Amino acid sequence: EVQLVETGGGLIQPGGSLRLSCAASGFTVSSYYMTWVRQAPGKGLEWVSVIYKIGTTYYADSVKGRFTISRDNSKNTLYLQMNSLRAEDTAVYYCAREGWDVWGKGTTVTVSS
Amino acid sequence: EIVLTQSPGTLSLSPGERATLSCRASESVSSTHFAWYQQKPGQAPRLLIYGASSRATGIPDRFSGSGSGTDFTLTISRLEPEDFAVYYCQQFGNSFTFGPGTTVDFK
DSSP states (O other), rough: OOOOEEEOOOOOTOOOEEEOOOEEEEEEEEEESSSEEEEEOOOEEEEEEEEEEEEEEEEEEETTTTTTEETTTTTTEEEEEEEEEGOOOOOEEEEEEESOOOOOOOOOEEEOO | OOEEEEOOOOOEETSSOOOOEEEEEEEEEEEGEEEEEEOOTTSSSSEEHHHHHHHEETOTTTTEEEOOOOEEEEEEOOGGGGGEEEEEEESSSSSSSSSOOEEEEOO
């Protein structure tokens, strides 16, 4: 079964760091571009980052310089390293596959003191 | 950055009625890179329409998409109780952006 499972969310203080993981099954992450999308409480969807098959990465302006997307092909897993976290980064974080037909259920990140 | 504007913000309808949702882009978008999603509370978005007019796997034929350039439409021909949700449009041809969403709720 094709599936994505996000983990790593939690409560973190402002300025802290967190690494999200997105484990894939049923397909190979390196064969697709993979993205992170987030949704703040009661708000809409916001694209965060993408990693293309060749490894090129891009970020939304709101996270550029603070977040890093990567993947581990041996573990078939996508990551999002989040540093210098702010209150406005509080959201459910989803990973999604190219084609946008496969999404994880999301992991919740809360940035608060 | 391409900005997507959705209208109306909220659509109040009854089961069996027709729903017409609009998405307008600030500049022309490739139809190949345009999609619609449905999201219910506590759930991830679900792909409904890709390529502006193609239904995703398992999507009932009461859902249809149309449009090109800067104007796109999602139509639900006859609302079923499970269709009351939030709908988002998206373009991914020039970076990635989502519209703010249209809520379809019970009248």
